Amino acid sequence: MSWTDDRVEVLKKMWGEGKSASQIAKELGGVTRNAVIGKVHRLGLSNRSGGASPAKAAATPKAKPAAKPKPAEKPKAAAEAEAKPAAPVNRPLGRPKLVVTAGQPLPPQPSANEISPEALASVREVEKKAKRLSVMELTERTCKWPVGDPATEDFWFCGLPAQQGKPYCEAHVGVAFQPMSARRDRRR
DNA sequence: CCCTGATTCGC
């Protein structure tokens, strides 16, 4: 692929919209995010601010072997949206499934009584947002927490972004990896 | 580990 005019168009547009290089690369196809970033620089629109003072950036960094310059400053005005679902979630309507059936190969399916209330709460919360993936859809970074009975149609995997390293999403990691002390005296 | 953009440098 090459940088045809319209591809550059898309690049400019998306970059202007604040899309990430990888997103743009994916959109364009046939190029990697590196290619995109490289192009962005060559086009001289690396700094997403536009206004500023272009003259200032004229400091030719040509002669700088084996050094780590750190020129560009990013006036990032956008902040991350870290919204925690702390709302008083009420679910008057009965929760349909209660899992536990022929389950035995089922993983540490929450038993409600030995799970921290917060964790349990978030798990329920998560099940509403769950992507409900099938086995095939799971990837290295999707939560592999199973919900439902594998022998039923009503079975799926959480599928939310998994914690790096862990096989589950944040909420499920919470119930999956309990401190031993919590499950220690589980009577049976 | 995943993701970001930035820079370098052989092609």
Next chain:
DNA sequence: GCGAATCAGG
């Protein structure tokens, strides 16, 4: 000009 490799940071 191009972009993989690499760097630096989150």
